Amino acid sequence: MSSLTMEKSSRLRDLTRLGFWFTLLIGFLLPWAIMLGVETWVHQVPFARAWQSFTLHLFAPGYNLFLVGVLTAVPFVILAIMILLHLGTVDSQQALIARRRVLGLLTAELVMLTIAGWTHISVLIHPDAQGALAYFYLPALLLLSLPVGYGLGRALAKALVPRVTA
Amino acid sequence: MTDTTTSSTLLTAREITLHLTGLVLLLGLLGLWYWLSTGARVVPTLIEMLKDDDPSTRIVAAEQLGQIGPAAKAAIPQLVNQATEDGSQHANTTASTALKWIDLAASRRVMTHFAMRLQDSDVQQRRTACAVLGSLGPVAKPAVPALLTATHDADALVRRNALIALAGIGIPPGPVGMALLAGLHDSSSLVRQTAVAQFAFTVPVSEDAAAALTPLLNDADKSIATLARTALDKPKAGDAAHLESLGMMLGHSSARDYALHQLAQLGPAARDALTPILPLLDDDHPLIRYLAVETLAGMGPGAQPALVSLKQRRDSDPIVQAAMTDAVATLESGIAPSPVSAAGATPP
Numbered sequence: 231m232s233s234l235t236m237e238k239s240s241r242l243r244d245l246t247r248l249g250f251w252f253t254l255l256i257g258f259l260l261p262w263a264i265m266l267g268v269e270t271w272v273h274q275v276p277f278a279r280a281w282q283s284f285t286l287h288l289f290a291p292g293y294n295l296f297l298v299g300v301l302t303a304v305p306f307v308i309l310a311i312m313i314l315l316h317l318g319t320v321d322s323q324q325a326l327i328a329r330r331r332v333l334g335l336l337t338a339e340l341v342m343l344t345i346a347g348w349t350h351i352s353v354l355i356h357p358d359a360q361g362a363l364a365y366f367y368l369p370a371l372l373l374l375s376l377p378v379g380y381g382l383g384r385a386l387a388k389a390l391v392p393r394v395t396a
Numbered sequence: 397m398t399d400t401t402t403s404s405t406l407l408t409a410r411e412i413t414l415h416l417t418g419l420v421l422l423l424g425l426l427g428l429w430y431w432l433s434t435g436a437r438v439v440p441t442l443i444e445m446l447k448d449d450d451p452s453t454r455i456v457a458a459e460q461l462g463q464i465g466p467a468a469k470a471a472i473p474q475l476v477n478q479a480t481e482d483g484s485q486h487a488n489t490t491a492s493t494a495l496k497w498i499d500l501a502a503s504r505r506v507m508t509h510f511a512m513r514l515q516d517s518d519v520q521q522r523r524t525a526c527a528v529l530g531s532l533g534p535v536a537k538p539a540v541p542a543l544l545t546a547t548h549d550a551d552a553l554v555r556r557n558a559l560i561a562l563a564g565i566g567i568p569p570g571p572v573g574m575a576l577l578a579g580l581h582d583s584s585s586l587v588r589q590t591a592v593a594q595f596a597f598t599v600p601v602s603e604d605a606a607a608a609l610t611p612l613l614n615d616a617d618k619s620i621a622t623l624a625r626t627a628l629d630k631p632k633a634g635d636a637a638h639l640e641s642l643g644m645m646l647g648h649s650s651a652r653d654y655a656l657h658q659l660a661q662l663g664p665a666a667r668d669a670l671t672p673i674l675p676l677l678d679d680d681h682p683l684i685r686y687l688a689v690e691t692l693a694g695m696g697p698g699a700q701p702a703l704v705s706l707k708q709r710r711d712s713d714p715i716v717q718a719a720m721t722d723a724v725a726t727l728e729s730g731i732a733p734s735p736v737s738a739a740g741a742t743p744p
Contacts, residue, residue, distance in 0.1 A: 243406050250415055254422065283452070289433045290456045291463040296430060307419070314415050318407035328406065 239322045245332065249313045253339060257306025260343070261299045261350050268354040298365050302346055305372035309339060312376075330387035337383025342372050436467035446474045451484040458487070462494030465681055472502045479506045485524050489531035496535045500682045500715035503535045511539045514546050522546065522554045530561030534657060534687060535715070537567050547575050552584035559587065563594035567690055569661040573599065577608050589620050595627035600661050602633050634665035643669040646676065656687040660694055667698025674702060682713040689716060693723035696730075703727045 262284070269280035287293035313335055320328045349368050353361045407415075431437070438460070445457035458478060461468040475498070478491035496503045506528065513525035526546060529536045543565070546558035559579045562572045576599065579591030595601050595609060605627070612624035631638035639662075645655035646669070656676065659666040666673075669691075676688040692699040692706065706724050711717040 239406065246406055247415070251418075254419065258426075282450075286453060286456050289430070289438075289460065291459050293456075296433075300426070307423075310419070311416070314407070314412055318412055318415075319405045321404055322406055323404070 238325065242317075242322075242328055242332070246313060246317045249317070249335065249339075250310050253306050253310040253313060254303075256343065257303035257310070258299055260346055261302045262295065264347065264350040265295060265354065268351065272355060301365055301369050302350070302372075304369050305342060305376060308373065309335070309342065309376055326391060329391050330384055333387035333391070334380040334383035337386065338376050338379030341375050341379030341382070345375055346372060436464060439464060439468050439470055442468070443471050443474055446471065446478055451482075451487050454478060454482065454487050455484075455490045458490040458494045462490075462497045465497045466499070468494075468498050472499050476502055476506060479528065480509045485527055488524060488528050492528050492531040493533075496532050496683055497681065500535055500686060500713055503532050504538075504715060507532055507536045507539050511542045514539075514542045519551045519554065522549060522551065523557050526554060526557030526561045530557070530564035533564055533683075534567050534660065534690060535683065536561075536565050537690075540565060540568070540571060544571060544575050547579065552582075552587055555579070555582060555584065555587045556590045559590050559594060563598040566599060566657055566661045567694070569599075569663055569694070572661075573602055573605060577605060580608055580612065585617055585620070589617065589623065592620050592623040592627060596623045596630070597626075600633040600658060601627050601630050606632065633662055636668070639666070639668050643672045646672040652676065653684060653687065656684065656691055660687055660691040663694045664696045664698050666691055667695045670695065670699060670702065674705065677705070677709065682711075682716050685711060685713065685716045686719055689719045689723050693719070693726050696726070699723075699727055 266277070266280050266284055269275045269283065270277050275283070284295065288296045317328070317331050317335060320331055322328075346368065349364050349371075353364050442457045442461050442464075445453050446461075448454055448457070458475060461471045461475065472495070475491045475495050479488050479495060482488050482491070492503065492506050495506060510525040510528045513521045514529075516522055516525070526543065529539050529543060532539075540562065543558050543562050547555055547562070549555050549558065559576060562575050566572060576591050576594050579587055579594075582588050582591065592609065592612060595605055599605075601609070609624045609627050613621055613628070615621045615624065639659075642655045642658055645651040656673070659669050659673070673688050673691055676684050679685050679688070689706070692702050703724065706720055706727070709720060711720060
């Protein structure tokens with residue numbers, strides 16, 4: 231068992247705080263940013279018009295982009311709470327455990343962002359009648375990918391971190 | 397934060413609590429934003445949006461006002477104006493659709509305006525008139541005779557729009573069904589395809605319709621053959637399991653208008669759904685009450701148990717009240733209305 235220096239402990243503390251708020255904000259903003267990005271870069275709509283259309287459809291029946299954003303954000307809120315409780319409560323003397331948890335949570339976040347980003351872009355670029363169903367399945371898929379991504383990260387950490395600290 | 401440097405964990409319990417409080421505040425702000433942007437609170441903003449130069453803004457505003465329902469009464473003058481005067485047909489139809497959820501009398505004013513346009517010399521006016529009348533749905537029932545005439549228009553697009561409108565109105569089911577059946581033999585393939593599509597997706601398939609659709613399974617036009625297959629695969633009008641599922645849908649606010657509209661087109665066959673329909677006579681939405689009354693009237697003798705209740709009621713909406721008076725007269729006369737399959741049904 232190795233102990234963390236004060237500086238390393240402080241960095242991990244900042245990482246936990248940053249990770250919590252970054253995860254919350256990206257969870258809410260990712261779908262909306264993708265919608266604006268696809269309109270602007272893929273459909274070549276001027277940003278001002280894309281923004282006007284976006285705000286117009288935020289609460290419009292049949293679109294409800296606000297609800298789409300909230301649905302996508304739910305798993306990220308859970309991940310943020312997990313960062314706070316799982317990483318924030320780690321013993322500051324347990325460097326190895328802290329690093330493994332960081333890698334686990336980071337991998338889970340990357341997996342979730344990839345799935346969420348890919349789904350939103352696919353729905354917007356290839357729209358069809360059933361496309362909107364993806365928005366309802368996405369939270370469940372992201373919730374499933376959270377433990378999978380975390381396990382993957384922990385497995386990676388188990389393989390890599392001991393060698394780094396050795 | 398000096399205690400964090402001496403804490404045994406990365407974050408202290410106090411820090412974790414503060415972060416969770418921040419999360420709750422963030423969620424609360426989002427909830428507040430949603431609350432302020434929906435419901436009757438947003439009606440004044442939406443009325444302003446109806447005056448926007450951009451048609452898409454006017455269309456979205458009308459859709460949102462329709463969703464709000466009777467609480468958006470302040471928007472009626474602007475919506476009637478959009479329904480009747482706007483240069484965009486999509487803006488006309490979305491405003492009409494919104495109006496039927498807000499005020500039935502205003503919907504009937506729009507109906508009267510466009511029923512007269514069905515004889516306009518300008519073909520585009522006739523096409524738009526059909527589209528708007530269809531968007532009003534069953535509220536536009538008095539316009540059915542004029543729309544039946546429009547199904548013989550010289551212009552194929554007018555005939556197509558008239559069939560879509562009739563299917564959207566749906567009642568009385570006899571004349572509507574006959575017009576759609578006639579549409580299956582129209583000289584224009586576009587009109588024929590539209591008629592089959594109505595059986596596939598909008599109106600119940602009666603025995604007569606099933607008999608007329610069966611030969612179309614071998615139609616040279618593959619899209620017509622596919623639509624005919626879809627229509628024939630649907631549950632038949634009066635199918636017990638289908639009636640039961642429609643009855644269950646009446647309990648769900650998002651599906652009850654569809655379920656009621658389907659039941660209203662089934663005529664006496666809808667009598668098994670009488671029990672779940674009765675509470676809808678007290679619904680907040682006049683359109684739902686109107687549909688419930690029309691469904692009861694269509695049931696004929698099967699709705700006799702509801703007769704006393706209908707006679708005692710006084711509805712605040714004049715259109716619903718008039719429909720109720722007609723329904724009582726129909727039920728008291730004891731004449732069974734024409735079922736969905738009836739050929740040669742009584743005119744509206």
